[in-house]
Amino acid sequence: MNSAAGPYVMVVDDDDEIREALADVLTDEGYEVIGARDGMQALQFLREGRRPHTILLDLWMPVMDGWQLRHELLSDSKLSDIPVIVLTAVRDQRAQGLMVAEILTKPVQLERLLGALAATTRGS
Amino acid sequence: MGLLGRAEPGASQERFGTADRVRFLARAGRVLDAARPERSIVRLTAELFVPKFAIACRVDASGEEASAFVDPQGEVRLCVRRTGELDEGELEVTDVVEDLQTRLTSSLLSAPIPAPTPGTLTVIVQRALEREDVIAVRDVARRVGAALERRRLAEEARTARRHHDELILRTSHELRTPLASLSLHLSGLLRAARTGKLGNIGEPTIEKLVRADAQLERVLGHIAQLVRKPPIDPRAIEISRSETDLSLVVRDVAERCAGKAAARGFSLRVSADRPVAGRWDRELVQRALSNLCTYLLDSAPAGELEIGAHRSRGGARALVRVQGFGIPAADQAELLRGGPDVSTPDRLGLFIARRIVEAHGGRIRVRSSRGTGTELVLFLPGTDA
16 A cells, blocks of 8 residues: 555455555545455554544455444444544445444545545644 | 045946046046146156056156055055155065056056156056057146146246346445435536536536436336336236245245334234244245334334234235224225335335235235224235144
8 A cells, every 4th residue: 555644544344455555545635544344354453553534444344344334443442532433335325323433435536535535634 | 745535445447448538537637637736747747646546656747756656555645746755655665566567467557758847757557458458548647748848838937027027126236326426426516616626617618517317317217117117027926935934934024024114113023933834935924914014003003013923714815904003994905905016115015015916816905994903914815844
């Protein structure tokens, strides 16, 4: 992943193509991006590394899915206040209960994603 | 080796006349034409012949064979097994049939069950065979062939429908993922071109990027429509029965729901310690129960979700229960008696659950009040003793 001096964003998605495409476009927009292939790896990065300004979270992943990761984040006082934007392939009303900043349906429209990211990283 | 009953004392097929044959053929037609999918055709046929028409009958077709006969004590016995499988009953059936052939004045008649599910129908009658007997046995053999063929075609149609649904889901997913990535790249490129990050790009090039982006959006829209179609058409659910332990299904569903329940702040209580066996479609029952659990996990406030399986009069019950959440009466009627409502995944899930249970000949019952909570009970008729 490329590094820049902008807001730091974590992309959690099991699909390499989607993760890299998001990293490319966000890097071009001045964000610094780190990718995680599942909830477990994301949790490891979060507990060992830098705290991101926002997490972009896919829901359906192997090993640890987005639901479980969200539960882990909310259970950890050091991580619970990181804004989360859900990116989901299936429109699922159950995601409303995840207490996240935004829920976007894949394929996500870039303008909407950038708008949501700008709102969560404002001031950073 | 099962015991079917007892032949009437003194009953003799010597008096089996034309009227008896007509009644027999009419009944055979009704039974074979209306055989429910879970009933074995070869078994039904053997039961048809013994003891009214014949003292012994053996049907071998479609990989299964059934033998019914009246034993020397007058008891009607039945043995059903896969073709080629030997068990203790094999010797017993052969012995008894040989005994009947030597002990009684009897006749043996064998008729082919026609292709494409070829087999043989053999009967032993305790009288001299008449021409009408031969016609009757051949007629039943033809009906058995037709019934087996109908069943084979129905199974093929069911399999084809499942493959079709799986193909659509898989293809949609496989197409959407790379297209979603392409869409992001294209949108990023377009945005960079418009903001001048790509240097001096002429308006015609930007216009081409806009058109490409719009076309891609269109393709993605079509794919999204494919995915929105429910993989199982709730109006045309077909069930495929097999030996199923409802307690095992309940425990599987509880395991699958555990992650979601924890995320929603629920604790799970499972009461499914004893086997509750029956012939149901395991996969579909699991889906119905999962849908009910999902509905309550999504709708009720955090608390305890109880899920269980129990024997019930005439069948079995699986239940999902939460405390302190009541479904409004109007919604209850709509949820469990309405048509397919695909406006939300949960509504559709409840409708599919209801149709799955109805396809098994069962029903879903709702008990719900705000004070006491909600209990969704799925009743499935028929259990193994």
